[in-house]
Amino acid sequence: MTGPAAFRAWGRRQGGKAMALADHTLRPRGVLGLDLSDPTLQAWLMAAGVVALVFILAGFAPWLTKLPDTFVVPLNDWFNDAMTWFVGVAKPVFRAISWAVEFPMSWLQGLLHWLPWPAVFIGVAAIAYRAGGRRLVLFSLAAMLYMLVTGYWAPSMNTLALVGVSVPVSLAIGFFMGLLAFKSRAAERIIQPTLDLMQTVPTFAYLIPILLLFGLGPVVGLIASAIYAAPPMVRNTILGLQRVPPEIIESGRMSGCTSRQVLWWVQVPSAVPTLMIGVNQTVMAALSMVIIAAVIGSFADIGWELLNTLRKAEFGRSLLAGVCIVLIAMVLDRISRGFAERQAGVRDHGPKGIARYRGAALVLAAMAVAVVLATFIEPLHEYPRAWEFVPKEPLDAIVSFVNTTFPATLEWIKVKALFFFLLPIQKGFVAIAKPTSWGFEVTPLVQVIYAVVVAGLAYGASRIGGWKGALAVILFGGVYFIGMLNVPWPVFFLVVGLLAYQAAGRGIALMALAFMAFMLLSGVWHQTMVSIYLCGAAVIVSNLIGCAVGTWAALDDRVSRVVGPIVDLLQTMPAFVYLIPVIMFFQVGDLPALLAIISYAIAPAIRYTEHGIRNVRPDAVEAAQAIGCTSRQILFQVKLPLAVPEIMLGVNQVIMFALAMLTVSALVGTKELGQEVYRALTSADPGRGAIAGLSMAFIAIVADRIVQAWAAQRKKALGL
Amino acid sequence: MFDLARRASLFAATAFALALAAPQGPALADVPESSDPIKLAVLEWTGQHITTYIAGQVLERMGYTVEYVTAGSFPSANGTADGDLSATLELWNNNLGDYWPQLLAEGKAEDIGDVGLDAREGWIYPKYVEASCPGLPAWDAFLGCAELFATPETLPNGRFLEYPADWGDRATRLIVENSLAFESVPAGSEGALIAELKSAIEKQQPLVMMFWAPHWVLSTVEYGWVDIPADLVEKYSMNKPHTIKTAWPGLKDKWPAAYKLLKALKITNEIQQPLMDLVDNQGQDVREVTAKWLDENEAVWRAWVDQAMM
CATH class of the missing domain: 3.40.190.10 (Periplasmic binding protein-like II)
Structure with a gap:
């Protein structure tokens, strides 16, 4: 952005006059300062009329609020019949694949278990040194020592074997899918939406088909994680190949390469830095699937240990096991990122030339010595149980302490959160406000006051964000009043359709309508609404807290240094771990579910906000300083508005993460789509699982398209 | 031995x-x-x-x-x-x-x-609840204490912690079909059931939930079984899981x-x-x-x- 553009953007935030001037258009102003000739506003005013009509008609036609079951299409049964047929036909083929893939897996598992722990220490340390130097070596050694001392060595090695085989499979699939999409437009048109589904359909939803096809075994977990972890590789492959400068390809052609040679000798090598970023993301995605793969079982890995502790509600142990996963993730992340940066030529810690092979030989020799020594010295072969140190009691004691010392405070938090936030959004202020909760009945007078308050807030919002700000307040006020579960489906269709149309165009709007029709007609509308209510509430809280923390971290380096590792931890620690204390504090219900979702979904809000504010173009800030803005004005009127597109991308991620957590929150008894997926799993009803899973994916895709389009619009408006 | x-x-x-x-x-x-x-x-x-x-x-x-x-x-x-x-x-x-x-x-x-x-299955409560609801484990006394088990969300009904939804809903049906003054809340997982039991005992709060024996947690807590009348036990097959x-x-x-x-x-x-x-x-x-x-x-x-x- 150039100086004047930044200044103009800054000026736009100055309210009334400056805004109108910066827009270059002085439109005639209608009622309440609204520009009634604006077609987007006209559409909303018409929509308001339709909504009012629907509410009036709903009194006579109850099917507007709840579609009768007779309308539900038996998609479920069709899917199951198709599945049964397919499994019957294709089972032998898939079983053969399963048999073939099991070899490398059990071989690697066998190797990691056969190697005495000192040998693994040496091997990993050597790799860490090549990737990141001495500091990474120390960190990896400390991480492995932790696994050893807490007694999680064997399950950790199993996890490593699982990841060690699933990552190459994901990478190979990802690379060739990416290549195909790069080469052929037609293929890309199929691959792009497939990627969206691979990343948004919860894994639990396709576990049943995978199990039926591949049979029980470690391969099931492997396939599941390969499906989930491949998309980042595909995306980075496409991106990397597209970014190869044409001059390089030209020079390849000129030196007489065939197109195949250009691809393999010129384009692919030039794309390596981007490919390595894909490798890193794939490794992280594969690790986040560890816990999911454990639900199937058949591989006694760290995820399985964690599930067992969860079943016993042992917080201390589950945290200790969870930390193993976090450490494995951090070590693999640093190592793969180290190699990625080295490929990009940023730095190189390894020796060059022949010295390199000498180093490798030395490491192998050291490992061999360790193997030999371990045959004589038992503790080197297997770490003795007596030397284990499992500090689970103090961890449990902390939870008990909070639970028994502050019961009244915990109860207060729970009651307030339920009555003033969650329950109104779910069932509506009308149904919830009682003398026992809010201190009064909802009389007609109260309803009038409610309307006046919303109108006042809407007016306030319109001063900051124009009529769109007012619209947001009115929509939220409406939902808060009648409750998400009582919104008639035609109203929901209308509002989402209109939002999608105005933000992202006709195509996306039609897609959104088709998706909503799918959810309505397949009979999961109620669960969909519960999911949206729960995720919506979590997204609101995550963004409020996340943006505040992110802003603070962006302004203060010390805060940033504390927040950074916490965000890493929140993202890699399996959320199952938090469920136990949260249930102990707040009892089973929507509040623990909400907190579990927030714990995971808040990370991107913090990260993107901090990044967005820190990366505001310095010339815009300097311009503001030059005209004498205070640091407060610079933050609120320059930095934050300019960071909005980036923050919106964070919001987008928050929504994706929140949806992904629904299958976890089902473990505290919520009645949303995640619960449907679980019930499908225990009743072996793949059709039901597929419908619920697809519905979750559809919500994610629509939300993604709308937010992305909106962020792009803002970006364009800011001239970025 | x-x-x-x-x-x-x-x-x-x-x-x-x-x-x-x-x-x-x-x-x-x-x-x-x-x-x-x-x-x-x-x-x-x-x-x-x-x-x-x-x-x-x-x-x-x-x-x-x-x-x-x-x-x-x-x-x-x-x-x-x-x-x-x-x-x-x-x-x-x-x-x-x-x-x-x-x-x-x-x-x-x-x-x-x-x-x-x-094996046995039924409704359990921590032993200390008997102090605030003296007639326990008798059925009528239990019904009379419904409000004791109430939480803000379930008021005026008592809160009943039910098995996870995918294990079936026999207790919920018993409550609904006999219009008991309780509201059933599904736990979602076995871990959730146990976490609630542990937490209630730590805080000495009233709790009644569906549970089964033998179970390891029962050897660590003092508890009682509600005496559900024989005809209800029969009707909702809540006697002996096998x-x-x-x-x-x-x-x-x-x-x-x-x-x-x-x-x-x-x-x-x-x-x-x-x-x-x-x-x-x-x-x-x-x-x-x-x-x-x-x-x-x-x-x-x-x-x-x-x-x-x-």
């Missing part, structure tokens, strides 16, 4: 038994019928681990190769039907879901008899003796509960605990082996 006379008679009984007297003794002539590993499902709870490792270790001492495969509930059902698992021991009919019964009915998995546990052993239908042809052994296997509360305590409350390793049990209770398991070799 063991019956000496029975033990002596067993020692003299057959040549097979003598051959087995030394742990890990030489394999019997006919056993194993196949050297392929027998795969036993390891599900998610300690009682099942104990039952499975006892069965597996007896099989190992008979000369079989045994592989232990961790599995979730649905995967174990599918695996047992396909033969990826040779047997899944200790299934509880109260939280089976729909798939297992369907497979058993179609003959894709075989029911090979009761585990032998004396625990079954299941096998892959091909087991009996491939490893006949192993099949008979698993059929003969009987794990009672007296066997399981002390071992569960060692594992869950004293942190011992389940394989070591069961191996030790096998060493100390040869008479018990050799009786199963005898039945298997007949």
